[in-house]
Amino acid sequence: METVIIHEDDWVCTFIVGGRGGKTTGARGRVVIGLLVGLFLTGALIGVVSMQSGGVRPITAPSKDTGVSASATSLSYDFLDFFNVPYGEWWDYRFATYGDLPINADCFNATSITDGICVPSNAAIPDSETYPYTNWYPLPGNLKWDNPSNNPMVYAPYRLHVTGMTVPGYNRSEPVFLPVLNYAQPAGNRLDFDWRMNYLDKATGDYLTNVVGCPSVDPAAYDGFYIRSQITLAMDLQESKRIFNVVGTDQSSAQSWWNTNTNSACGLMGPAETNVKNWFLAMGGGGSGSAGVGKYDIANSFEWYYTNWYLQMTATVDADGTTHVSIDHAAWGTEVMLSRMFYWGNTSYKLNYLDSSKATGWWGMELAWFEDFSFAGSLGAPGGGFNFGLNTAMQYHFQHQSSPGPNGLYDRTDDVPFWTWGPILTDYTNDYFAQHPASELDRYPSATYIHSTPGGYTYGQALPYDYAPIRWDLAAGQSWHFQFPTGDVIFYDPNVTPVPANPQGGFVAVAMPLDQLATNPASYGTWNGLAKTWDVVGPSSTGGPAGTPGTDGVPGTADDQYALAPWGSISLGAAVPMVTSADLIGRSAWPERHHFVLAADSVQTLFGKVANLGNSPVTALVEFNLYDSSGALVGTFRTGAATIGLGGTMVLSYDWTASLGKYSVTAQVLYDSNGDGTIDAAGAKVKSFGFSVVP
Numbered sequence: 001m002e003t004v005i006i007h008e009d010d011w012v013c014t015f016i017v018g019g020r021g022g023k024t025t026g027a028r029g030r031v032v033i034g035l036l037v038g039l040f041l042t043g044a045l046i047g048v049v050s051m052q053s054g055g056v057r058p059i060t061a062p063s064k065d066t067g068v069s070a071s072a073t074s075l076s077y078d079f080l081d082f083f084n085v086p087y088g089e090w091w092d093y094r095f096a097t098y099g100d101l102p103i104n105a106d107c108f109n110a111t112s113i114t115d116g117i118c119v120p121s122n123a124a125i126p127d128s129e130t131y132p133y134t135n136w137y138p139l140p141g142n143l144k145w146d147n148p149s150n151n152p153m154v155y156a157p158y159r160l161h162v163t164g165m166t167v168p169g170y171n172r173s174e175p176v177f178l179p180v181l182n183y184a185q186p187a188g189n190r191l192d193f194d195w196r197m198n199y200l201d202k203a204t205g206d207y208l209t210n211v212v213g214c215p216s217v218d219p220a221a222y223d224g225f226y227i228r229s230q231i232t233l234a235m236d237l238q239e240s241k242r243i244f245n246v247v248g249t250d251q252s253s254a255q256s257w258w259n260t261n262t263n264s265a266c267g268l269m270g271p272a273e274t275n276v277k278n279w280f281l282a283m284g285g286g287g288s289g290s291a292g293v294g295k296y297d298i299a300n301s302f303e304w305y306y307t308n309w310y311l312q313m314t315a316t317v318d319a320d321g322t323t324h325v326s327i328d329h330a331a332w333g334t335e336v337m338l339s340r341m342f343y344w345g346n347t348s349y350k351l352n353y354l355d356s357s358k359a360t361g362w363w364g365m366e367l368a369w370f371e372d373f374s375f376a377g378s379l380g381a382p383g384g385g386f387n388f389g390l391n392t393a394m395q396y397h398f399q400h401q402s403s404p405g406p407n408g409l410y411d412r413t414d415d416v417p418f419w420t421w422g423p424i425l426t427d428y429t430n431d432y433f434a435q436h437p438a439s440e441l442d443r444y445p446s447a448t449y450i451h452s453t454p455g456g457y458t459y460g461q462a463l464p465y466d467y468a469p470i471r472w473d474l475a476a477g478q479s480w481h482f483q484f485p486t487g488d489v490i491f492y493d494p495n496v497t498p499v500p501a502n503p504q505g506g507f508v509a510v511a512m513p514l515d516q517l518a519t520n521p522a523s524y525g526t527w528n529g530l531a532k533t534w535d536v537v538g539p540s541s542t543g544g545p546a547g548t549p550g551t552d553g554v555p556g557t558a559d560d561q562y563a564l565a566p567w568g569s570i571s572l573g574a575a576v577p578m579v580t581s582a583d584l585i586g587r588s589a590w591p592e593r594h595h596f597v598l599a600a601d602s603v604q605t606l607f608g609k610v611a612n613l614g615n616s617p618v619t620a621l622v623e624f625n626l627y628d629s630s631g632a633l634v635g636t637f638r639t640g641a642a643t644i645g646l647g648g649t650m651v652l653s654y655d656w657t658a659s660l661g662k663y664s665v666t667a668q669v670l671y672d673s674n675g676d677g678t679i680d681a682a683g684a685k686v687k688s689f690g691f692s693v694v695p
Contacts (some may be wrong), residue, residue, distance in 0.1 A: 515574070
């Protein structure tokens with residue numbers, strides 16, 4: 001067993017990103033109807049790790065493209081709304097099959113309660129989740145939180161916006177994410193697309209079933225992963241011949257072909273609809289047998305094969321031959337298929353899943369769990385690229401973990417919670433079907449990583465990889481912009497959250513702002529601590545492994561070039577507010593001599609011992625008020641100001657020219673409370689002492 005650790009000095013930081021769940025039935029306490037530490041890291045990679053596993057920037061709309069653009073390729077990725085994507089009703093369907101739970105709430109979604117999908121049963125916790133949103137998910141296996149084999153993850157959602165211009169590898173000859181049903185036909189001069197996709201909720205399912213008459217989408221059968229695509233396309237007549245094998249020479253003959261080859265009833269399909277359905281199945285893998293393995297096979301990221309629930313098409317042809325096509329398609333697995341198409345491009349996942357160097361897609365990672373998904377743009381001429389805009393919520397990715405803290409041990413005494421984002425691939429199971437052996441987890445036949453989800457039985461254990469980390473290098477013209485929350489978010493304290501912890505009420509939450517702990521590689525990108533933004537601008541290389549099995553082509557051997565942690569990642573911990581404070585300590589304050597003989601010396605020195613009680617350097621002085629025997633103030637005297645380091649102490653002094661008499665003195669620390677150069681605050685302690693000056 002190897003151990004891969006990313007650390008700086010005595011701090012240790014592990015990166016873990018898991019997948020979605022298995023089709024296993026579980027149970028929980030609620031009723032379901034139907035189915036603080038500041039952690040200062042640089043993130044330097046000094047070993048080979050055994051790890052397994054506000055505002056929105058404007059997004060430029062893609063322009064229409066009728067040919068190969070002369071402009072340079074550009075891709076801008078915006079990551080935003082962390083913790084701020086409310087969970088849809090479909091999340092409450094997921095518990096019965098996959099075990100997903102809201103943390104410290106009964107239900108994910110308030111509408112689920114109204115619809116009777118989730119019935120709150122614990123008066124000690126809220127009925128449904130509110131901001132900041134987080135969820136608990138058990139990896140495939142036993143789904144109950146208190147079972148020793150339960151292996152949980154904790155996630156928070158975010159949104160992803162992407163704008164791509166002249167992006168190569170996708171065009172009217174080979175669009176990749178759209179069918180080409182007649183390769184003998186040349187490409188046309190126009191192909192615009194608009195793809196909307198989301199999981200089905202009860203209201204939509206009821207409408208499709210009872211009003212439209214679509215089969216197989218009755219909410220009574222939902223597992224929370226029934227997904228609906230609504231695709232609209234605009235193309236010239238020639239492109240329709242290549243994409244859909246249309247037979248026609250003008251508006252009339254092309255419209256007649258569409259009318260003959262589609263069926264207006266949602267539950268019935270004409271030949272054109274059947275052919276498109278079969279394309280989806282061929283791409284995603286439409287069966288459990290070996291003959292059903294798809295080019296972008298979904299089995300080991302979905303734990304099932306691609307399943308078509310219905311597919312309905314309509315088309316109208318304009319007088320100039322411009323063809324407008326609408327596709328309404330409900331399925332299992334479309335999100336996985338698309339994520340593979342975005343990462344692998346026209347390269348076959350089925351044939352190359354062990355070798356990321358073969359990927360030719362526009363996305364530098366591969367993660368399936370899109371929600372509220374929209375993807376629109378225009379494909380260029382053969383040999384060219386495409387322009388697009390993509391907006392989506394992302395789930396099962398931004399993850400909560402823990403560091404072992406200063407003592408280097410996962411012992412739940414000084415462990416530190418943090419959140420992490422990093423690039424991964426989407427597979428999280430191996431060989432779900434014996435005839436579907438391709439899995440990106442096959443890159444890690446023996447390596448392990450340390451699990452650190454608070455409250456989990458697996459806390460601190462080294463277990464096999466259940467995710468595939470990768471590097472994501474940015475080319476010229478590419479950029480990331482992350483906007484994290486500027487206010488408080490939720491951390492779950494691994495030290496006081498019990499093991500095991502019931503996700504619904506057992507997690508001990510701490511609300512604090514985020515701050516950057518580390519990046520991998522170290523000092524990657526630009527962090528703005530006030531705005532809570534992280535930016536990376538290409539060209540920017542992470543220096544991570546290429547994602548190949550090496551020259552021998554066999555995973556698990558010495559020449560492997562697989563990442564053991566995500567390269568191009570960031571970890572964020574609780575931002576500790578700056579506290580500037582100082583006060584007297586120990587002996588506090590005293591005179592050089594309590595019985596001062598003027599004949600021997602003319603200067604009596606007054607001393608004060610000052611401690612820095614904050615978490616940042618402090619500028620302080622000691623003020624002495626000197627009174628004579630009658631109580632009259634002789635004078636107020638201050639030491640010079642001095643800067644005291646973190647955790648430090650310093651003795652400050654003032655030399656007073658002595659005169660005969662008995663004196664009393666009060667001493668107090670004064671300090672700069674906000675670092676602006678002005679002494680504006682006083683310590684709590686006032687020390688009194690006295691002395692006499694004799695001839």
